Amino acid sequence: MSSRVHVTQTYRSDPSTVFAALAEHENLGPVFGANITRMRDGDTSRNGVGSVRRLKIGPLPAFEETTTVAEEPTLIEYRITRGSPLRNHHGVQRLSPTPNGGTRLDYTITFDAAVPGLDKVVAAVLTRAIARGLPKLVP
Secondary structure, X not given: OOEEEEEXXXXXXXXXXXXHHHHOHHHHHHHHOOEEEEEEOOOOOOOOOOOEEEEEOOOOOOEEEEEEEEEOOOEXXXXXXXXXXXXXXXXXXXXXXXXXXXXXXXXXXXXXXXXXXXXXXXXXXXXXXXXXXXXXXXX
């Protein structure tokens, strides 16, 4: 059974601004509580499909995430592609405009873990970190 992280955040900024902030790998350090290094630009744009970021969180081994979908300004999807005990990891960031010109972000991550029980711990830690970090991304 897969674990799931689900966090929503509302911003005063428009969807294009929020999308640009989420897509820029280096901006995500405070969201995940990680050191992030860009490993590769995307196939047709800097932060598009095929772009890769390396995340290092505390003493844990580093891992890489690859952008698999980038549909500005509404959708970003990514997967862990190297170096993690998590399996079938899929992150989805859906953005929609709010009536006042802002943006609602609906962020879901699903995954399994190679070690039984690890997925529940990771889900709890990620939910807390992302809920704390997202407000720092943009106004």
